[in-house]
Amino acid sequence: MPEILALLIAPDWVRSLTGERPPNVFWAEYIVWPLIQIVIVLFVVLTVVAYLVYFERKISAFIQARLGPMRVGPWGILQPAADGLKLLLKEDIIPIKADKLVFSIAPIISVVSTLVVLAVIPWGAAWATIANVNIGLLFVLAVSSVSVLGLVLAGWSSNSKYSLLGALRSSAQMVSYEVGMGLSIIGALIFARTLSLSGIVEAQRADGLPYFLFQPLGFLIYLISALGETNRAPFDLPEAESELVAGYHTEYSGFRWALFFMAEYTAMLVTSAVAVTVFLGGWYFPGLDWIKSNWGPNIYVLLSVAAFAGKIAVLIYAYMWFRWTWPRYRYDQLMELGWKWLIPAGLANVVLTGVWYVLALPEAQGGVFGFVKQTAGRYVPTGYGKIYFILTGFIITIPLSWALLATINRRSRDFNLHDQRQLQIKLRSERIKRNEPVAE
Amino acid sequence: MQLHGWEAVIFYVLAIGTLFMGVYVVTARLAVHSALCLIATLVNVALLFILLRSEFVAGVQILVYVGGVMVLFLFVIMLVQTRAEEEDKVKLYTRQMWPAVTVAFLLAISFFFAMQPAQMAYRPSQSQTEAEKKGDDPGVRSESGAGLKVSTDTESVGEALYRQAALPFEIASLLLLVAIVGAVLLARGSKQEKLYE
Amino acid sequence: MLKLVWLIPVLPLVGFLINFLLGKKLKLSEKAVSTVACGTILLSLLLTIGAFYEYATSYAPAHENKPYVTSNDPDTGERQGFPHSFTWLPGGQAHNSQGKDAGALSNFDIEWSYQIDQLSLVMMFIVTFVGFWIHVFATGYMHGDKGFYRFFAYLNLFMFMMLLLVMGSNFLIMFIGWEGVGLCSYLLIGYYFDRQEAGDASKKAFIVNRVGDFGFALAIMGVFAAFGTLQFTELAQLSEAYPQEAMWQFGLMSWLALGLFIGATGKSAQIPLYIWLPDAMAGPTPVSALIHAATMVTAGVFMVTRTNFIFQRSVTMMMIVALVGCLTAFVAATIGITQTDIKKVLAYSTVSQLGYMFLGCGVGAFVAGIFHVFTHAFFKALLFLGSGSVIHGLHHEQEMPRMGGLAKYMPTTYKTMMIGWLAICGIIPFAGFWSKDEILWKTFSTEVFGGGKVLWAIGFITAGMTAFYMTRLMWMTFKGEERFRKVHHDSHDDHHGPVEPHESPPSMTLPLIVLAIGSAVVGLIGMSPAITGGVNINWFEHWLDPVIAKVGEAGAHAEHHIEPIEYVLILLSLAVAIGGIYLGRLFYEKRTELADIWAAKLRPLYTLSFNKWYWDWLLDVKGVEAGKAANDALWKVDAVVVDGGVNGSAWLTRIGAAVSGWWDKWVIDLAVNATGWIARAGSVIFRAIQTGAWQNYALLFTFGLFIIVFLYERTVIYSTIKNLWGMIRGSGN
Amino acid sequence: MSSLLAFLLLQQDQPFIKRFEPTLVHFLMLSFLLFVVGVAGVLSRRNIIIIFMSIELILNAVNLNLVAFSRYFQINQEVLRAKGLVIDSLMGPVFTIFIIVVAAAEAAVGLGIVIAMFRNRETVAIDEIDMLKW
Known part of the structure; x- marks a missing residue:
């Protein structure tokens, strides 16, 4: 590695301009090597994104007992290439009354904000991560929140009522679910004690268990919020193609439209990657340390990347599975779920996890049980501690939050179908008694 | 404090971008363009924060400002959208525009003069020079994992926020709550109220 | 049974509530409505008879004929609470303002209790007995009417109110009953509210009654002011302290009696307030029989008798x-001769008979008055019901010229009405004879005031006229030519088809028969000793004697002396009755043309009678015009004198105000405005700053900031410029 | 500009290119300029929403100022302590966060007011809303 890096040292004229002092690895460390990584990651990710469409169609076909794309190449394998070519060759239409600048910028904002997140994802151990930022998770949330702007601006600049309304709907949805998503992660951060994504993976490695075991409620909320955040079924209200005009990208065509599509699938990938990193142990799997010491560092890194990719694949399959099996939510139900259930549940999860954690601290730190021990500069749960956290997470946090929210939301219309139906029946019978017209 | 090399270049790029975008915020005809430029300004400022080793603040800036406040702005702009502005029918500035610009310009000049003593007195400090020579900032620690230098900004800001500024933090949260309630009350029309009753 | 008397008025009230509140809601059938209505009255009648029996046999002998007031237990004498009695208006204490005890403190706690004595028992019996049979009659008469439940509800309400009136132990309860029967009268006269004349008649009755009630209410207030109580038993005792007021001496008692009598004239249709009663015939015939013949209109007589202790103390009022x-008896009789509407004739006859009753009361023969009430209730109810039967049989035809020859078609009605006719004409031994003869005799022999013989003469003539017009009524209705067919064939408003008179159903004829028997025999309980040969078997007088106060001369001569002149008078009465009958038959059976001949001969008198002495015309037209003229005169006074004074003072005020206004405007306001102008002129600059646009303020704000910064840095600016200048010069060199 | 000129001219002892290296003063200048731009916007624009955005500019200028000073104090901690000046450099970012919070609250409430106003008056022009005028 150092030999390769040495080749990438900045030329003299750059050094004279920036006043670097030799020996200096700035050029290699901050410019060239990251660029290589970026190119690799972008290439892989964009290919994967293209093939995600193919997989989506195949999986939907599988679920619906069809064949799916079969014509282009063997088993339709070249379908994404054909699609991409078609989109590139299509006429790029900009409506006359549209705000041309914003109309062009909007899809770029959308796609860039999702692609930038890829920079901090820990794809694998050691050099397989482009940038290890100390605010990693905050960075992910912050940058992905920017993608909302793409939708809003796209909707506005099209100068079309359908687009504008679609944009308002989808951005309201995304803003709402962003909050729940942010809250759901905090529980895991209490255990990890760092925002750095690599740090979180390392913390799970040190704790010995992925955090979805400690944070079942957080994981659940994250998954649901991620579905909402990426506008995937059952929350695909913005572009519910069977019901609405296509939402914020009604007026888009050609490759600009493809950019939105790309942004959506990349967002899927990114949210899955974050879920894997925070809750499923990232690139780590048991036995990786043994491999590192026995098979050498390079295989270790590649295996870690493979593990990461495998976990992501599982989640993405789940995404598609949900899409083709679950019916769509109504808009008010969607908002109700976001604001009345996910956000309060996230808050409850944070509070309860904090309580469990403080209780588990050693007595010197103000705790009670002492299930957490300080080893190698960080707190790690003991064997009992693991059982304790799993039990509290599954047995207390989830039922308690559920009971709490069910009590609070008892009068909420759509989550108490039984009661509501009884009420409707009562009202209807009263109407019939009074000889009033009854809606069928 | 003195930025060197690429950082200096980046600073100038960002500063000029910030100023231009800021000026465009003020002069744009359409509120949406204004908002777009404000977003650019905010992102530039966030990047400047990173130059100043305040990554956490930068992240919060992006998350809250760009992801939250600006979306809100765009929402409101679209709600109160008036076609007249797009069709060049509306006066953009008040009658006092030129006095205002003059006063602002005078103020800028006076600020520059006010900073004159500081400019005279400023020299890079000894310790800073030495620290820069050693190649690590006081606020930066090396982390073994990736072999890269990682700032400890988040931890220290968190400590300060939750230990020293706990009371203001609570007050700020209360303020936010009140603001939420107030905003909902203000924005809720009589139609929605009837709907709920 | 005495303990159950509180039920007697309550039962009709229950019937009223059931029929009125539920009748429409539950769509009660006619059978149910009439069962409820008649059943409650029947129960009341039975209770009344029971109370009568117990009072007569056990209570009166044991308590020296004292009244039984329900607030006291008949056995123990202890106070009885609800439902027998209760404190209705806890008025607290007040001072008497009039009379002998002026200034004394009295208790104004008004009890709701009933007084059972000889008088009220007689009245209760009349009301419930006659009322019951009229209810039975009405079930037939009102058959098929769409307001059936309403009619019986009103009838029951009337029974309740009437029973309150006769049973009340004090003036206020009596007044409630008094007003209540007035209300029911109004409601029932206007029962056919879709007819103009019924509505007008009901309003007339109500308004005319208000005049009388005004006097009555004043009298009640006077009674309270003078005695501090309204309880009849206490009043009877308290009034003993007052001496009898001689003729033309108009003291407290006379005033009270005057007020009460005004009330009585209103309710009992005496001059001058009799005009409402004939119009009241617009109501259904059972109503006329019950309210406007048998019970309500006699309430005045009852009231005068109930308060006889007051009346007897004022000879003038007597x-x-x-x-x-x-006068009422005479005038009404004269009018009755010429009327053609069968019910109008009976109505005037009622007024006339009521006049007789008041005549009896006025000459001190209260018992005779009540006796006539008693007998009159039977025979007049009978006559009214008979006429109702006729009207029913002829499909609501009331005009006698369109009747005739009905005896063949309606034998039962005819026979029973003949008995009523004999009774009212005063043929021995039917009921009317005894009571009327008693009154005439008492009038002739009165010692309360002089001039009884003049009154007797008028009454005597009236008796003859009564016989005449009643005969006229009977013959025009039942005998002679059958005019109804002819008339109806010409009639344009005939929507019944050809009229064939028919006998009424049993539910209507049965009451007729019962009342006919009553008309025939009830007079026997008040037989004059003159007839019975000196044996005083006048049970009625004996029975009512304790009720009548013994005051002055009249009281001293309560013993009945048989004088020879009495026989003469009886014979004269019979003679005049028979003469009246003969004349009637002469005019309307044998020589029917005579009626028109005599009418033409006595044209002025006939017109006067036919137009009811122009009394309505006087009241309606002349009375109103006179009132208007008086108002005009008053208005003149107001316009000239009062307004002149007012305007004059106003002019003075205006002149003063003008002076003061000038001062205010040019001196004070000038000072004030000058202050304002100065302030305004001074504020022009500051006002310009306040533009309302906050950006202006912010601009000034920023400018101020600039000034501060500028002042702070002025030395720096100088030195910088100097340095720069020096540097440029140095580099230039 | 004259100030900038003076700054460049006065640092005669530094190599030319070094004179352009940004220091605290540059950050402060940027902050001031941003501030002034914001002030000009607030004072001259008619659209309330743009005025709000200008206020955000002002707030950002302040934030930049705070963070720059914080960084300055952090680096020169020891020098300043030697001079007897102990400053907690972390208060800058903390205060910045509070300012962001306040800005968010202000935007929420202010935009709520704008919506209410627009609903009532059908305008977002500030000089048409002058009911406070005498």
Whole structure:
């Protein structure tokens, strides 16, 4: 590695301009090597994104007992290439009354904000991560929140009522679910004690268990919020193609439209990657340390990347599975779920996890049980501690939050179908008694 | 404090971008363009924060400002959208525009003069020079994992926020709550109220 | 049974509530409605008879004929609470303002209790007995009417109110009953509210009654002011302290009696307030029989008798009562001769008979008055019901010229009405004879005031006229030519088809028969000793004697002396009755043309009678015009004198105000405005700053900031410029 | 500009290119300029929403100022302590966060007011809303 890096040292004229002092690895460390990584990651990710469409169609076909794309190449394998070519060759239409600048910028904002997140994802151990930022998770949330702007601006600049309304709907949805998503992660951060994504993976490695075991409620909320955040079924209200005009990208065509599509699938990938990193142990799997010491560092890194990719694949399959099996939510139900259930549940999860954690601290730190021990500069749960956290997470946090929210939301219309139906029946019978017209 | 090399270049790029975008915020005809430029300004400022080793603040800036406040702005702009502005029918500035610009310009000049003593007195400090020579900032620690230098900004800001500024933090949260309630009350029309009753 | 008397008025009330509140809601059938209505009255009748029996046999002998007031237990004498009695208006204490005890403190706690004595028992019996049979009659008469439940509800309400009136132990309860029967009268006269004349008649009755009630209410207030109580038993005792007021001496008692008598004239249709009663015939015939013949209109007589302890203490008022009664009897009889509407004739006959009753009361023969009430209730109810039967049989035809020859078609009605006719004409031994003869005799022999013989003469003539017009009624209705067919064939408003008179159903004829028997025999309980040969078997007088106060001369001569002149008078009465009948038959059976001949001969008198002495016309037209003229005169006074004074003072005020206004405007306001102008002129600059646009303020704000910064840095600016200048010069060199 | 000129001219002892290296003063200048731009916007624009955005500019200028000073104090901690000046450099970012919070609250409430106003008056022009005028 150092030999390769040495080749990438900045030329003299750059050094004279920036006043670097030799020996200096700035050029290699901050410019060239990251660029290589970026190119690799972008290439892989964009290919994967293209093939995600193919997989989506195949999986939907599988679920619906069809064949799916079969014509282009063997088993339709070249379908994404054909699609991409078609989109590139299509006429790029900009409506006359549209705000041309914003109309062009909007899809770029959308796609860039999702692609930038890829920079901090820990794809694998050691050099397989482009940038290890100390605010990693905050960075992910912050940058992905920017993608909302793409939708809003796209909707506005099209100068079309359908687009504008679609944009308002989808951005309201995304803003709402962003909050729940942010809250759901905090529980895991209490255990990890760092925002750095690599740090979180390392913390799970040190704790010995992925955090979805400690944070079942957080994981659940994250998954649901991620579905909402990426506008995937059952929350695909913005572009519910069977019901609405296509939402914020009604007026888009050609490759600009493809950019939105790309942004959506990349967002899927990114949210899955974050879920894997925070809750499923990232690139780590048991036995990786043994491999590192026995098979050498390079295989270790590649295996870690493979593990990461495998976990992501599982989640993405789940995404598609949900899409083709679950019916769509109504808009008010969607908002109700976001604001009345996910956000309060996230808050409850944070509070309860904090309580469990403080209780588990050693007595010197103000705790009670002492299930957490300080080893190698960080707190790690003991064997009992693991059982304790799993039990509290599954047995207390989830039922308690559920009971709490069910009590609070008892009068909420759509989550108490039984009661509501009884009420409707009562009202209807009263109407019939009074000889009033009854809606069928 | 003195930025060197690429950082200096980046600073100038960002500063000029910030100023231009800021000026465009003020002069744009359409509120949406204004908002777009404000977003650019905010992102530039966030990047400047990173130059100043305040990554956490930068992240919060992006998350809250760009992801939250600006979306809100765009929402409101679209709600109160008036076609007249797009069709060049509306006066953009008040009658006092030129006095205002003059006063602002005078103020800028006076600020520059006010900073004159500081400019005279400023020299890079000894310790800073030495620290820069050693190649690590006081606020930066090396982390073994990736072999890269990682700032400890988040931890220290968190400590300060939750230990020293706990009371203001609570007050700020209360303020936010009140603001939420107030905003909902203000924005809720009589139609929605009837709907709920 | 005495303990159950509180039920007697309550039962009709229950019937009223059931029929009125549920009748429409539950769509009660006619059978159910009439069962409820008649059943409650029947129960009341039975209770009344029971109370009568117990009072007569056990209570009165044991308590020296004292009244039984329900607030006291008949056995123990202890106070009885609800439902027998209760404190209705806890008025607290007040001072008497009039009379002998002026200034004394009295208790104004009004009890709701009933007084059972000889008088009220007689009245209760009349009301419930006659009322019951009229209810039975009405079930037939009102058959098929769409307001059936309403009619019986009103009838029951009337029964309740009437029973309150006769049973009340004090003036206020009596007044409630008094007003209540007035209300029911109004409701029932206007029962056919879709007819103009019924509505007008009901309003007339109500308004005319208000005049009388005004006097009654004043009298009640006077009674309370003078005695501090309204309880009849206490009043009877308290009034003993007052001496009898001689003729033309108009003291407290006379005033009270005057007020009460005004009330009585209103309710009992005496001059001058009799005009409402004939119009009241617009109501259904059972109503006329019950309210406007048998019970309500006699309430005045009852009230005068109930308060006889007051009337007897004012000779003047006794005379006025007698005079009014006598005149009413005469006038009504004269009008009755010429009327053609069968019910109108009966109505005037009722007024006339009521006049007789007041005549009796006025001459001090209260018992005779009540006796006539008693007998009159039977035979007049009978006559009214008979006429109702006729009207029913002829499909609501009331005009006698369109009747005739009905005896063949309606034998039962005819026979029973003949008995009523004999009774009202005063043929021995039917009921009317005894009571009327008693009154005439008492009038002739009165010692309360002089001039009884004049009154007797008028009453005597009236008796003859009564016989005449009643005969006229009977013959025009039942005998002679059958005019109804002819008339109806010409009639344009005939929507019944050809009229064939028919006998009424049993539910209507049965009451007729019962009342006919009553008309025939009830007079026997008040037989004059003159007839019975000196044996005083006048049970009625004996029975009512304790009720009548013994005051002055009249009381001293309560013993009945048989005088020879009495026989003469009886014979004269019979003679005049038979003469009246003969004349009637002469005019309307044998020589029917005579009626028109005599009418033409006595044209002025006939017109006067036919137009009811122009009394309505006087009241309606002349009375109103006179009132208007008086108002005009008053208005003149107001316009000239009062307004002149007011305007004059206003002019003075205006002149003063003008002076003061000038001062205010040019001196004070000038000072004030000058202050304002100065302030305004001074504020022009500051006002310009306040533009309302906050950006202006912010601009000034920023400018101020600039000034501060500028002042702070002025030395720096100088030195910088100097340095720069020096540097440029140095580099230039 | 004259100030900038003076700054460049006065640092005669530094190599030319070094004179352009940004220091605290540059950050402060940027902050001031941003501030002034914001002030000009607030004072001259008619659209309330743009005025709000200008206020955000002002707030950002302040934030930049705070963070720059914080960084300055952090680096020169020891020098300043030697001079007897102990400053907690972390208060800058903390205060910045509070300012962001306040800005968010202000935007929420202010935009709520704008919506209410627009609903009532059908305008977002500030000089048409002058009911406070005498």
